[in-house]
Amino acid sequence: MRVFLFVLAVSCIFICAARAADPRLVFAHYMLYANDNINVLKQEIRLAQSKGIDAFALNSNVWRQNLADNMYQAAKEVGPNFKIFFSADIHKDANGNLTPDQLVTMLTRYETHPNQMKYRGKPLFTSWLGSDDSWWKDYNYSSALSGWNAVFQKAGGKNKFFYVPFFPTDGSLGGVQGTLDKFKDIIDGLFAWDTSAWPYFSPDFQNPSVSKDQNYLNACKAAGKVYMASPSPWFFKNIAGSCCSDACKAKDLSNCNCQVKGNYQGPGLWIKKWEQLIQLSPPLLEIVTWNDWVETSYVAPPLSTAAADVSGYTHRAFLELGQFYFNWYKSGSQPAITQDSIYLFYYTQSKNINVPADGCKVVYSDQLSDKVYVTAKLTGPAMVELRSGSATQTFSAPKGISTWSMDFQAGQQLATLKRGGKVLSTLTGSKLISNSNATHYNFNVYSTCTTC
Structure with missing residues (x-):
């Protein structure tokens, strides 16, 4: 009996050690x-x-x-x-x-x-x-x-x-x-x-x-x-030609068979x-x-x-x-940051846009935030200037990873990274935010970065 228990214990040690080593x-x-x-x-x-x-x-x-x-x-x-x-x-x-x-x-x-x-x-x-x-x-x-x-x-x-x-x-x-x-x-x-x-x-x-x-x-x-x-x-669904049922419009999610998953946004996701x-x-x-x-x-x-x-x-x-x-x-260890980088994320139209040609506004679009987000991954403290249209905000950025946002305006979106009064990099979004001439609701996120 003791031999059996010893063998069982040894087997458990090897099995547990193998599982602890799973990558x-x-x-x-x-x-x-x-x-x-x-x-x-x-x-x-x-x-x-x-x-x-x-x-x-x-x-x-x-x-x-x-x-x-x-x-x-x-x-x-x-x-x-x-x-x-x-x-x-x-x-x-x-x-x-x-x-x-x-x-x-x-x-x-x-x-x-x-x-x-x-x-x-x-x-x-x-x-x-x-x-x-x-x-x-x-x-x-x-x-x-x-x-x-x-x-x-x-x-x-x-x-x-x-x-x-x-x-x-x-x-x-x-x-x-x-x-x-x-x-x-x-x-x-x-x-x-x-x-x-x-x-x-x-x-x-x-x-x-x-x-x-x-x-x-x-x-x-x-x-x-x-x-x-x-x-x-970030996630968004609006498949061209998909159904637009009354249940969907009424947010009757148990009976809505289209666009039910709606929108998911924000850097937290x-x-x-x-x-x-x-x-x-x-x-x-x-x-x-x-x-x-x-x-x-x-x-x-x-x-x-x-x-x-x-x-x-x-x-x-x-x-x-x-x-x-x-x-x-x-x-299991936080990597060292060896290069400064900044990242932009934003939608290209407002959640309040009205697109008559697209009859079904996506479920929960009212919960979206009309914001442009900037994330900085920095080797040391710096300043991040975020510009949306004609509006500008400046953020004091510590070493590490931080994210900020501001209400967006139509037009160009860009971020500038500065340290010691010197511009290190400028990141310009190639997509403008516009609420004109839209043919469908589009809350697909546009993103870019200095290392992309």
């Missing part, structure tokens, strides 16, 4: 819908890798094998260090939907590929949704649990894979625990999307919190599972959330998203052929500023 990893949710060539994909991979992103999570709700093949091939040509894995999108829309057999293919087709992302020695797999029994009943499974069990069995067994899905909860400790209890035999962790990145159905867009992330982390730890959180850049998550230190983080051009949630520059509609609205400043936080999260 902190940063992924980016990648929408797999553009038919870009391998050279474009390699550009994206090299850029993501250079900023500290470890892998792309390929999201699609239909099986696009040629696009997936191209992405894995592009990663292979770049080198062995950047990884790829799938985020199976379990919902139906006009494009179609995945089938259980295609989920099996997602699991098995690339499991031995040199660029397949592995976590704790197993191919990593995640999904966006998949906990709804009704989806699985269309394929003659009695429940989501039985459906996933069958998929993993066909793929060679659940123990071959490390599965961390986004299964929606209300973010409460009990809600997360209930989901973990229900799916404990098939999941290795949970990914939070709506309660972590975007506060769905809440008008308080500008004050991110990690209270629900903490619930996820506590519940996952207690269950022996991992938690993957999801920081997000990126900067404050990263600082909160770094302190919380969940095992994994996934940026949402790298390239969702349709819903204007992206940190990538518009290299893709699918980015034509947002080509003038670079979000590159999120990626450039994000590199500081990616490295901080992964290393």
Whole structure:
């Protein structure tokens, strides 16, 4: 008996030590819908890798094998260090939907590929949704649990894979625990999307919190599972030609099937959330998203052929500023600032604009703030002058990272960095703020930076 207990204790020490040594990893949710060539994909991979992103999570709700093949091939040509894995999108829309057999293919087709992302020695797999029994009943499974069990069995067994899905909860400790209890035999962790990145159905867009992330982390730890959180850049949705129902206009969100996610803005959604998550230190983080051009949630520059509609609205400043936080999260230590840089963020029209040609004003647009924001990342104290149209404000900036804002005016937006009376740099936005001649509501953020 003593020998058995000794062996068990030694085994626990090795297992616990291995888990304590799990690297902190940063992924980016990648929408797999553009038919870009391998050279474009390699550009994206090299850029993501250079900023500290470890892998792309390929999201699609239909099986696009040629696009997936191209992405894995592009990663292979770049080198062995950047990884790829799938985020199976379990919902139906006009494009179609995945089938259980295609989920099996997602699991098995690339499991031995040199660029397949592995976590704790197993191919990593995640999904966006998949906990709804009704989806699985269309394929003659009695429940989501039985459906996933069958998929993993066909793929060679659940123990071959490390599965961390986004299964929606209300973010409460009990809600997360209930989901973990229900799916404990098939999941290795949970990914939070709506309660972590975007506060769905809440008008308080500008004050991110990690209270629900903490619930996820506590519940996952207690269950022996991992938690993957999801920081997000500013977000805006207004798809051309989408529906405009009376329910949407009335903010009847339970019945509104368009533009329901509205708008999310402010530096807190990126900067404050990263600082909160770094302190919380969940095992994994996934940026949402790298390239969702349709819903204007992206940190990538518009290299893709699918980015034509947002080509003038670079979000590159999120990626450039994000590199500081990616490295901080992964290393556990705040990086030294070795170069002064400033970043601008603003919408190009007022929330009060009236666009008769666009019949449905986006949900919660009244909650937006007509402000231009400047963030400074400084090696030492300096002065930051922010100019919007004809108005100017000057801020005393300490060493480190700070953010300020002012009410915006129509016209040019620019920021100037000064130290000791000397101008170090001037950052001018290439997009003007204008409330004239608009054809649709557009609250996609424009951003730029001195290092972009």
